[in-house]
Amino acid sequence: MGEQRAKIITVGIQKGGCGKTTTSGILAYFLSQDKNKVLVVDMDSQGNVTDLLTQEDVEYFEEKTVLEAFKDGSVEEYIYQVNDYLHVVPADDYLATLAKLLYTEMNYKNQNLALKEILEPVIYDYDYIIIDTPPSLSEPMVNAVCASDYVIVLAESSKWAFTAVPRFLETVEYAQAHVNPDLKVLGLLRTMNDTRRADSKAFVDLMEEYWPDICFDVVIKRKASIGRISMEGLFNNKELSSALEQYKLFYKELKERV
Ligand SMILES: Nc1ncnc2c1ncn2[C@@H]1O[C@H](COP(=O)(O)OP(=O)(O)OP(=O)(O)O)[C@@H](O)[C@H]1O
Numbered sequence: 001m002g003e004q005r006a007k008i009i010t011v012g013i014q015k016g017g018c019g020k021t022t023t024s025g026i027l028a029y030f031l032s033q034d035k036n037k038v039l040v041v042d043m044d045s046q047g048n049v050t051d052l053l054t055q056e057d058v059e060y061f062e063e064k065t066v067l068e069a070f071k072d073g074s075v076e077e078y079i080y081q082v083n084d085y086l087h088v089v090p091a092d093d094y095l096a097t098l099a100k101l102l103y104t105e106m107n108y109k110n111q112n113l114a115l116k117e118i119l120e121p122v123i124y125d126y127d128y129i130i131i132d133t134p135p136s137l138s139e140p141m142v143n144a145v146c147a148s149d150y151v152i153v154l155a156e157s158s159k160w161a162f163t164a165v166p167r168f169l170e171t172v173e174y175a176q177a178h179v180n181p182d183l184k185v186l187g188l189l190r191t192m193n194d195t196r197r198a199d200s201k202a203f204v205d206l207m208e209e210y211w212p213d214i215c216f217d218v219v220i221k222r223k224a225s226i227g228r229i230s231m232e233g234l235f236n237n238k239e240l241s242s243a244l245e246q247y248k249l250f251y252k253e254l255k256e257r258v
């Protein structure tokens with residue numbers, strides 16, 4: 001057990017398909033390769049980061065997911081070990097029932113702080129806890145933000161991602177004002193930049209103009225090998241170094257900000 005509390009980082013935006021899962025998986029991978037103990041918590045009922053990191057069929061995790069951890073009051077019994085440094089609390093479709101259960105059967109004093117509470121028993125076991133979130137400002141997302149020390153805002157270079165950012169930042173401000181005053185925005189990562197499209201570049205520039213203080217310098221481009229990480233995974237992936245090229249720059253900037 002370490003002497004320091006894990007740094008908890010949420011990767012979020014309520015717009016779907018901005019690269020949250022890809023980014024949280026890659027970030028956890030980099031941190032674990034650097035010999036940090038990392039726990040990834042899947043707060044999305046799609047279970048994509050579970051799939052990406054464990055390469056197991058979703059059936060494998062039946063009744064062994066973060067939802068059961070909420071019922072139990074601790075994640076301890078629901079940690080899957082990918083290797084010594086990288087662990088995952090998985091999710092499956094049933095996580096969609098979390099909101100209902102939080103307001104009926106479960107007895108958390110504050111429904112927004114339930115995730116924080118169930119992570120507490122393992123907080124000294126890890127250097128980092130990375131939380132992947134669903135594409136909505138629902139209970140799993142709010143719980144992730146309220147449990148975190150840092151959030152990374154993700155936005156693909158498109159209009160609907162651009163318009164989602166201020167509303168996501170409002171959610172962060174709500175958490176800061178009500179339950180989590182130390183929460184910090186680590187940065188806004190612009191993703192899926194399609195260099196052939198002028199409108200894509202326009203949104204990259206617009207985000208820089210609106211949020212100059214938080215934009216990461218690196219902009220992640222649309223690239224087939226990054227997309228194929230969803231199929232090939234991060235281990236035994238022949239094109240991994242090409243896929244991770246741009247993300248290496250992001251990781252470097254991120255380490256300077258944490
Ligand atoms: N830079 C990229 N270039 C090409 N494809 C990418 C890139 N980043 C992610 N993808 C692919 O785009 C899709 C969406 O990415 P991802 O699942 O990471 O986004 P998400 O924000 O987690 O989505 P959701 O909101 O559904 O959870 C996936 O199929 C992924 O493999």
Ligand SMILES: [Mg+2]
Pocket residue numbers: 020021022044046048132133
């Ligand atoms: Mg996702």
